[in-house]
Amino acid sequence: MFRFIGIVFLLGTGVAQAQTGSASEPVRYVGGISADPQVHEGRLRYAIGVESRQTVRANRTRPEEADGFGWTYNHGSDLCYWKGKFYQEYLSNPVDEHIAPGQTLLVTSTDGRTWTKPRVVFPPYSAPDGVKLPTGSTGYMMHQRMGFFVAPNGKLLVLGFYAHAEEPFREGGIGRVVREMREDGTMGPIYFIRYTSHTSADGVRWSEKNTRYPFYRSSKDAGFIAACEALLANRLHTLQWREEDNGLDGFYRNNLDTALDLQAFNWYHRKDGKLVALWKRSKAALSEDEGATFSLPVKVPTLTMAGGKQWGQQTPDGRYAICYNPIETDEYRYPLVVVTGDDGILYDHMLLVQGEVPPRRFFGRWKDFGPCYMRGIPEGNGRPPGNDMWLSYSMNKEDIWISRIPTPVRYAVQGDVLDTFNNLTPGGAVPDWNIYVPAWAPVTIVDRNGEKCLELSDRDPYDYARAIRVFEEGTTVECSLKIKPAQANHGSLEIDLTDQYGNRPVRIRFDDRGKIVALDGTVEKIAGTYEPDREYAVSIRVRTGLTAGSFDLSINGKPVLEKAALAEAVKSVERLSLRTGPYRDLPNRKTPNEDPHPPLPGADEPVRMASFLVDDVVVRVKR
Structure with missing residues (x-):
């Protein structure tokens, strides 16, 4: 040798x-x-x-x-x-x-x-x-x-x-x-x-x-x-x-x-x-x-x-x-x-x-x-x-x-999620949440009349605020949270449940026209309306697996969708994603990198601020 x-x-x-x-x-x-x-x-x-x-x-x-x-x-x-x-x-x-x-x-x-x-x-x-x-x-x-x-x-x-x-x-x-x-x-x-x-x-x-x-x-x-x-x-x-x-x-x-x-x-x-x-x-x-x-x-x-x-x-x-x-x-x-x-x-x-x-x-x-x-x-x-x-x-x-x-760096969660945010410091860390915070789209803990909650705000014309909560991977999952929009005629909040790969079988949106929209398979359905400064309790029950999955949606305790089809088939889900803008997949690997272009229109000007308060996030996995 x-x-x-x-x-x-x-x-x-x-x-x-x-x-x-x-x-x-x-x-x-x-x-x-x-x-x-x-x-x-x-x-x-x-x-x-x-x-x-x-x-x-x-x-x-x-x-x-x-x-x-x-x-x-x-x-x-x-x-x-x-x-x-x-x-x-x-x-x-x-x-x-x-x-x-x-x-x-x-x-x-x-x-x-x-x-x-x-x-x-x-x-x-x-x-x-x-x-x-x-x-x-x-x-x-x-x-x-x-x-x-x-x-x-x-x-x-x-x-x-x-x-x-x-x-x-x-x-x-x-x-x-x-x-x-x-x-x-x-x-x-x-x-x-x-x-x-x-x-x-x-x-x-x-x-x-x-x-x-x-x-x-x-x-x-x-x-x-x-x-x-x-x-x-x-x-x-x-x-x-x-x-x-x-x-x-x-x-x-x-x-x-x-x-x-x-x-x-x-x-x-x-x-x-x-x-x-x-x-x-x-x-x-x-x-x-x-x-x-x-x-x-x-x-x-x-x-x-x-x-x-x-x-x-x-x-x-x-x-x-x-x-x-x-x-x-x-x-x-x-x-x-x-x-x-x-x-x-x-x-x-x-x-x-x-x-x-x-x-x-x-x-x-x-x-x-x-x-x-x-x-x-x-x-x-x-x-x-x-x-x-x-x-x-x-x-x-x-x-x-x-x-x-x-650290230690980890990727899995065991047990139920019960996030009330009340024991957190305004402006401080948000344990167990992954947050993405552009300068013009803050994500922060705020105190509203003694009640602490997570606030996602956005005035960036080309970026968004995002907060993600990883929960225990499961095939039958119940997720609930409270959303309080500060406005109803501009801005949006997209709520996704995703699997470990980022696939989004459940997609719900507070849109910029006061509507709560959910995707039933490939069809967008109006699940309700919303008004500024009112709290909305959103409850989702999702069932996944190798056969066709589905989800139920309730707003303020009232069922608005039952057995809605998933937007895409997944084996399980493990993340709740909140985002003040639409999902994006551009640029991609084919987007020209060296082709000159003018600045994006309005890139330097903030748009009208939109804010959403999030509270009482609960996720339970059926075992």
């Missing part, structure tokens, strides 16, 4: 086997479930209790509603938690990826739910007088794979990378900039912490003499200098820089071949102390000496992905998770999933984190559809209170989002 870099060759058989957990296969997904590319949710089960919120909504014509600039390419977000506050950084360009000018902005939050207005942390670059653009460059942009470093002395550093458009890598780079974020919200001056080791296309080598900002060592703040030098000495955090600057000067101090296409480095430590390195396009490696040497990076065959990032970490419950887009096309990056495991080697249970793909309101070059470039909080960059995993990403490379994933 002959062994070579972890691959075992069985002599005489011609079969090569990789030992899982070794350098030949650092990680393995054993779940066997894959995402269906035909639907946004991928026909996957939900990771229960995920809370997804839009932190920045792009707005071109009303910039005061967004970033103050009206820029609509927003991407490459990063996240940290420091001194009781979340910090989320992202890149921004006016329209297109890699087209100048570019800048970096920052938003903050104390709870992950309410976020500040964006503010510029690194403005568009301007060269000193007399310094010309290199041949082939069209201007200046920003590009970075990391945004934060919490130094050993407690200081928080914010970082970015200035470069030349349209190619920021290697010869196109200028250097990495840094500034201190202070606890009171003020920021220190901008410095270069490292100049690229490459020369420009015209042979220029960048230094303090020909760049806009001074070198960090010129600072008068000894603590800031110490924080910068601690970062420069940190092999793992600085390895995130390698894609932009290959380190021709030997800066990275490891054995990774600079010719390898390794992008968006991410790492975590297994329970046995070994370090697992992850990169784009399913690549992984191991290190037993904290990044001084790595095994040869290999493509993990069980992790299907393209050019979107992957994110792996140990979760607060002591287990492990990897998040990624489980598809092989760069232009269609959905859904966003999580797989989990006990040892950082074997992963199971592919579950949905983000299955929404709203319309892309503004065309831009390389603005891929779906949740893109997920990043969590790296080791050493803070740990928020609670047992949640936090994930930052862009949507359509247009808006910035964050998801809170409760």
Whole structure:
């Protein structure tokens, strides 16, 4: 038997086997479930209790509603938690990826739910007088794979990378900039912490003499200098820089071949102390000496992905998770999933984190559809209170989002659901509910005259509020809830009961004309009318199975449909879905991604607010 870099060759058989957990296969997904590319949710089960919120909504014509600039390419977000506050950084360009000018902005939050207005942390670059653009460059942009470093002395550093458009890598780079974020919200001056080791296309080598900002060592703040030098000495955090600057000067101090296409480095430590390195396009490696040497990076065959990032970490419950887009096309990056495991080697249970793909309101070059470039909080960059995993990403490379994933990550519920919301905090978490919250379509707990309930509101012309309650899977299920609309002549609330794959056998709608509509097979039937500020008790009894299923519907105790045909056949149901807009399956994998189009009409203008209060959600499964 002959062994070579972890691959075992069985002599005489011609079969090569990789030992899982070794350098030949650092990680393995054993779940066997894959995402269906035909639907946004991928026909996957939900990771229960995920809370997804839009932190920045792009707005071109009303910039005061967004970033103050009206820029609509927003991407490459990063996240940290420091001194009781979340910090989320992202890149921004006016329209297109890699087209100048570019800048970096920052938003903050104390709870992950309410976020500040964006503010510029690194403005568009301007060269000193007399310094010309290199041949082939069209201007200046920003590009970075990391945004934060919490130094050993407690200081928080914010970082970015200035470069030349349209190619920021290697010869196109200028250097990495840094500034201190202070606890009171003020920021220190901008410095270069490292100049690229490459020369420009015209042979220029960048230094303090020909760049806009001074070198960090010129600072008068000894603590800031110490924080910068601690970062420069940190092999793992600085390895995130390698894609932009290959380190021709030997800066990275490891054995990774600079010719390898390794992008968006991410790492975590297994329970046995070994370090697992992850990169784009399913690549992984191991290190037993904290990044001084790595095994040869290999493509993990069980992790299907393209050019979107992957994110792996140990979760607060002591287990492990990897998040990624489980598809092989760069232009269609959905859904966003999580797989989990006990040892950082074997992963199971592919579950949905983000299955929404709203319309892309503004065309831009390389603005891929779906949740893109997920990043969590790296080791050493803070740990928020609670047992949640936090994930930052862009949507359509247009808006910035964050998801809170409760741990342990689970997909099944046992027992009845009895949700009155009375023991919850207004504006706080909604346990066991998956909520999708655009900036203009909030989902929140509210107190109405001492009665707490869940409110779904919507003034977004192209998105909706959504709340999903997973319940115990069953073939005969009774579901009841109370709905109180604030209006009857605009807005809608769609109520679906779905199976584990997202099929919707029961579909009921409070429409925009004061009607309660239910789908009986393929026929829409008026089940009743509704008025503003009146409460309606909706009761559904659904029967599924391999034979023809049916459902009964009652409104305020009065039967309005009996043995109505299911909209589609399913074996069972396990989710209640509430949505302030129609079901969507566009864009899909055939929607042109790079065909220019004007902004969607009215994209920047809110529509008239519609709100629905939801209370007393009860689900019982006949066993």
